[in-house]
Amino acid sequence: MVQIVEEKNNKPTEQEEYLLEVKGLKKYFDISEGWFKKEKHYLRAVDNIDFFVKQGETLGIVGESGCGKSTTGNLIMQLLDKTEGEIIFEGVDLGTLKGEELRKKRAEIQMIFQDPYSSLNPRMRVFDIIAEPLITHHVVKGKDLQNQVYELLDVVGLDRSYARRYPHEFSGGQRQRIGIARALALKPKLIICDEPVSALDVSIQSQILNLMAKLQKEFQLTYIFIAHGLPAVKHISDRVAVMYLGKIVEITTKEKLFDHPLHPYTEGLLSAVPIADPELRDKKHRILIEGDMPSPANPPSGCRFHTRCPYAQDTCKSEEPKLMEAKPDHFVACHFPLKEGHGVLIEK
Amino acid sequence: MSVNSQLQNQSQTITSSTKQTPSFFVRWLRLLLKSKTGTIGLIIVLAVTLVAIFAKSLAPHDPNLINPAMMLKPPVWADGGSSAHILGTDNLGRDILSRIIYGSQISLAVGISAVALAGAIGVFVGLIAGYYGGLIDNILMRLVDSFLAIPTILFALVILSIFGPSVTTLIVVLGITNWVQYARLVRGEVLSIKEREFVKAAKSIGVRNNKIIMKHLLPNVISPFIVISTLSVATTIILEASLSFLGLGIQPPTISWGGILSDGRDYIATSWWLAAFPGMAITITVLAIIFLGDWLRDVLDPRANN
Numbered sequence: 001m002v003q004i005v006e007e008k009n010n011k012p013t014e015q016e017e018y019l020l021e022v023k024g025l026k027k028y029f030d031i032s033e034g035w036f037k038k039e040k041h042y043l044r045a046v047d048n049i050d051f052f053v054k055q056g057e058t059l060g061i062v063g064e065s066g067c068g069k070s071t072t073g074n075l076i077m078q079l080l081d082k083t084e085g086e087i088i089f090e091g092v093d094l095g096t097l098k099g100e101e102l103r104k105k106r107a108e109i110q111m112i113f114q115d116p117y118s119s120l121n122p123r124m125r126v127f128d129i130i131a132e133p134l135i136t137h138h139v140v141k142g143k144d145l146q147n148q149v150y151e152l153l154d155v156v157g158l159d160r161s162y163a164r165r166y167p168h169e170f171s172g173g174q175r176q177r178i179g180i181a182r183a184l185a186l187k188p189k190l191i192i193c194d195e196p197v198s199a200l201d202v203s204i205q206s207q208i209l210n211l212m213a214k215l216q217k218e219f220q221l222t223y224i225f226i227a228h229g230l231p232a233v234k235h236i237s238d239r240v241a242v243m244y245l246g247k248i249v250e251i252t253t254k255e256k257l258f259d260h261p262l263h264p265y266t267e268g269l270l271s272a273v274p275i276a277d278p279e280l281r282d283k284k285h286r287i288l289i290e291g292d293m294p295s296p297a298n299p300p301s302g303c304r305f306h307t308r309c310p311y312a313q314d315t316c317k318s319e320e321p322k323l324m325e326a327k328p329d330h331f332v333a334c335h336f337p338l339k340e341g342h343g344v345l346i347e348k
Numbered sequence: 349m350s351v352n353s354q355l356q357n358q359s360q361t362i363t364s365s366t367k368q369t370p371s372f373f374v375r376w377l378r379l380l381l382k383s384k385t386g387t388i389g390l391i392i393v394l395a396v397t398l399v400a401i402f403a404k405s406l407a408p409h410d411p412n413l414i415n416p417a418m419m420l421k422p423p424v425w426a427d428g429g430s431s432a433h434i435l436g437t438d439n440l441g442r443d444i445l446s447r448i449i450y451g452s453q454i455s456l457a458v459g460i461s462a463v464a465l466a467g468a469i470g471v472f473v474g475l476i477a478g479y480y481g482g483l484i485d486n487i488l489m490r491l492v493d494s495f496l497a498i499p500t501i502l503f504a505l506v507i508l509s510i511f512g513p514s515v516t517t518l519i520v521v522l523g524i525t526n527w528v529q530y531a532r533l534v535r536g537e538v539l540s541i542k543e544r545e546f547v548k549a550a551k552s553i554g555v556r557n558n559k560i561i562m563k564h565l566l567p568n569v570i571s572p573f574i575v576i577s578t579l580s581v582a583t584t585i586i587l588e589a590s591l592s593f594l595g596l597g598i599q600p601p602t603i604s605w606g607g608i609l610s611d612g613r614d615y616i617a618t619s620w621w622l623a624a625f626p627g628m629a630i631t632i633t634v635l636a637i638i639f640l641g642d643w644l645r646d647v648l649d650p651r652a653n654n
Contacts, residue, residue: 078552103554104554106552107554110552111549111552118544119549120546121550121567132550132563136553136554136555136556182549
């Protein structure tokens with residue numbers, strides 16, 4: 001029998017200072033129709049999630065499309081207004097900042113976007129794109145500005161002569177490098193990467209991931225790396241959070257998650273990863289998650305995953321599992337976390 | 349990298365990049381020569397503009413000189429034409445060519461200023477409504493709807509009869525009745541562009557709203573606007589002509605192309621040249637402006653650069 005320790009806000013050690021801490025974050029979109037709105041309908045994109053990010057680490061956030069991972073990123077970026085909860089960055093709740101204060105704070109959190117084709121203004125030269133954050137926050141001017149832009153181009157591995165060109169003259173990978181240079185310009189502490197490689201060719205993906213890893217070391221960056229599959233976060237993440245229907249279902253270190261997933265959904269995601277070796281592939285027991293994700297406008301009762309869970313019991317339909325520390329530093333929201341090995345339930 | 353080599357590197361890239369990217373003017377000229385219709389359009393528009401500017405020295409006669417002896421003379425190549433009046437004379441014996449030359453001043457001025465006014469209002473309203481959305485958008489768009497519900501000619505007639513017809517009133521009236529189409533066009537473009545990630549990127553950098561609107565949205569909505577507004581200079585010239593034709597536009601002794609048409613309307617049945625030449629002036633100018641607009645759209649798009 002495994003001991004389950006319930007802890008609030010999944011804080012393992014109180015004394016540790018986090019760069020970013022998210023507490024009880026909720027984002028409901030009002031989807032009520034009609035003029036009188038007798039009944040309020042909400043789409044619960046993000047529903048009460050807690051996590052933290054330590055200085056210098058990479059937290060991967062993984063989930064199917066529609067699970068709320070990008071919404072979480074946008075909430076942290078303050079591009080969306082939260083419904084409830086706290087986003088504490090360096091001890092300051094970002095939600096309480098207004099106007100100028102918030103504008104200045106933005107310099108410290110930057111974002112790398114998914115689609116390098118829409119993330120660069122087609123009417124601006126590369127120089128102006130990379131210079132924009134520096135100009136906006138009055139970091140440098142004139143000759144120094146030019147030098148800094150050139151340095152940023154060096155850092156991301158682009159030729160300085162590219163500064164005079166327009167984005168349409170570049171490939172997806174090069175564009176993504178431009179986007180990274182822009183995100184780096186203000187020397188942010190936290191960079192939110194919203195599926196930064198999923199729009200790129202496979203051959204380019206690893207280049208960009210390596211660049212990001214190199215930059216992390218060089219500039220002591222902290223990343224939140226959002227992706228829709230586990231393989232994408234495997235290389236770069238220190239810890240991984242798995243999201244399902246607006247909730248975090250499992251959060252732990254990369255090693256623990258990949259070696260011994262505790263949540264059936266994580267297990268399903270892991271076994272969905274294609275295996276190149278046919279012998280290994282045939283040996284491995286595959287757990288298939290069937291069906292589609294239910295609508296976040298009308299989530300299932302109890303555990304949100306019970307409709308697709310191969311191990312669902314009656315309790316799962318009625319009672320919502322809380323995110324608990326099932327093993328040291330390994331949090332899972334499941335009534336029946338998996339035993340080591342896979343496909344086996346922990347005996348009650 | 350040492351500072352020295354860095355600077356060297358930099359000066360190299362600067363010189364090499366100036367070679368790569370030709371200057372703005374050269375680029376425009378190249379693109380212009382590539383487009384035949386654009387070249388034709390530009391030449392005609394420039395010609396008409398020059399005619400308008402140098403009307404005084406170009407016109408063979410005083411356009412308002414009434415000469416009863418030369419009433420309704422046909423153009424020079426027709427029977428009874430006189431070489432003194434190449435395009436003939438009207439019912440008061442005034443030289444049609446001189447009148448058309450002088451009329452180009454007012455027609456161009458009214459067409460361009462009215463569109464500039466309408467464009468300025470429309471683009472501003474469209475950007476604000478599209479970017480901020482919500483209540484502001486609702487209020488502005490209902491205003492646009494109510495403007496759309498007013499028949500342009502009728503509105504112009506009412507305003508012109510209240511304030512009296514003058515060039516300024518005409519420009520203001522045409523400007524006010526036409527801004528709505530730009531507002532709708534620009535708002536629609538803004539709605540799609542503001543969802544693109546580069547706008548999100550600008551917001552997350554902390555770029556102020558007015559800068560996002562000016563630097564990220566405006567340049568990206570401007571090309572459909574340019575095309576529509578050149579078309580609109582054309583229709584405005586026609587609208588001015590129709591108002592003048594109805595007698596509420598430009599008042600004599602000021603001359604506009606529509607005014608010439610209007611003056612000659614009683615005699616059109618017997619003297620075709622009264623309507624044909626000012627009509628041709630309108631048609632050719634309008635066509636040239638449309639060609640020019642199409643070309644401008646290409647030039648303004650950096651993607652059309654290679």
